[in-house]
Amino acid sequence: MDAKSIHQFTVKNAQGEEVDLKQYEGKVLMIVNTASKCGFTPQLTAMQELYKEYKNQDFELLAFPSNDFLGQEPLSSEEAARFCILNYYAEYPIFEKTNVKGSNASELFQFLSNKELNGKISSVPRWNFHKYLIDKNGQVVDYFYTTTSPTSNRVKNKIDKLLNKNE
Numbered sequence: 001m002d003a004k005s006i007h008q009f010t011v012k013n014a015q016g017e018e019v020d021l022k023q024y025e026g027k028v029l030m031i032v033n034t035a036s037k038c039g040f041t042p043q044l045t046a047m048q049e050l051y052k053e054y055k056n057q058d059f060e061l062l063a064f065p066s067n068d069f070l071g072q073e074p075l076s077s078e079e080a081a082r083f084c085i086l087n088y089y090a091e092y093p094i095f096e097k098t099n100v101k102g103s104n105a106s107e108l109f110q111f112l113s114n115k116e117l118n119g120k121i122s123s124v125p126r127w128n129f130h131k132y133l134i135d136k137n138g139q140v141v142d143y144f145y146t147t148t149s150p151t152s153n154r155v156k157n158k159i160d161k162l163l164n165k166n167e
Contacts, residue, residue: 004117004118004119004120004139004140005137005138005139006021006024006029006031006108006111006112006134006138006139006140007021007022007024007025007138008021008022008138009021009107009108009111011064011095011096011098011106011108012077012095012096013093013094013095013096014065014077014078014080014081014094014095014096015077015078015081016077016096019093019095021108021138024060024062024138025136025137025138026058026136027058027059027060027136028054028058028059028060028133028134028135028136028159028162028163029059029060029061029062029132029133029134030050030059030060030061030062030131030132030133030134030150030155030159031062031064031108031112031131031132031134032047032061032062032063032064032129032130032131032132032150033064033065033066033068033098033100033109033125033128033129033130034047034063034064034065034066034073034080034084034094034128034129035065035066035067035069035072035073035128035129036065036072036073036074036075036080036083036084037071037072037073037074038069038072038073038127038128038129040127040128040129040146040147041128043129043149043150044084044087044088044090045088046149046150046151047061047063047088047090047092047150048088048089048090048091048092049150049151050150050151050155050156050159051090051091051092052091053151053156054159054163055091055092057163058136058163059159059163060092060093061092061093061150062092062093062095063084063090063092063093063094063095064094064095064096064097064098064100064108064109065077065080065081065094065095065096065097065098066097066098066099066100066125066128067097068099068100068101068102068125069127069128072128073097073128075097076097077095077096077097080094080097081094100113100124100125100130101113101124101125105124109125111140112132112140112143113125118139118140119139119140120139120140120141121140121141121142121143123143126145126146127145127146128146129146130143130144130145130146131143131144131145131148131150131155133155133158133159133162135162136162141158141162142158
């Protein structure tokens, strides 16, 4: 197993069922920590737009609700998923409410945010809607701060580059 791959992790979906991230081998991923009561919550619309545009091109968007920033995700995992689906028509996978920073951060987010673990970047989420970009081999290749829209040209250009079959 590649020690620098997210495919080594198992996480739980919003319903509490285990999901092996190995199932995403061969896909470009964007992993985002979300919150329902944040000023950036409208980015859920852009996340759905991005997902719809790329979902048939070996791309997957994974949302992880988190209450790590000023209690902006008071909902349970299932309620947060329902919120995203009902209010923002989310079709992408939504996972269990997760700690994304500090000593209580999940193993996945420790890996995503620590260059010593992922071999590429160090970027701990500073707020909700921090985005990590993962290549088809499960390696962390880039990140985008909260203020970067999921549908920005910068994000789409990186995804397009990772999806290019010639690389």
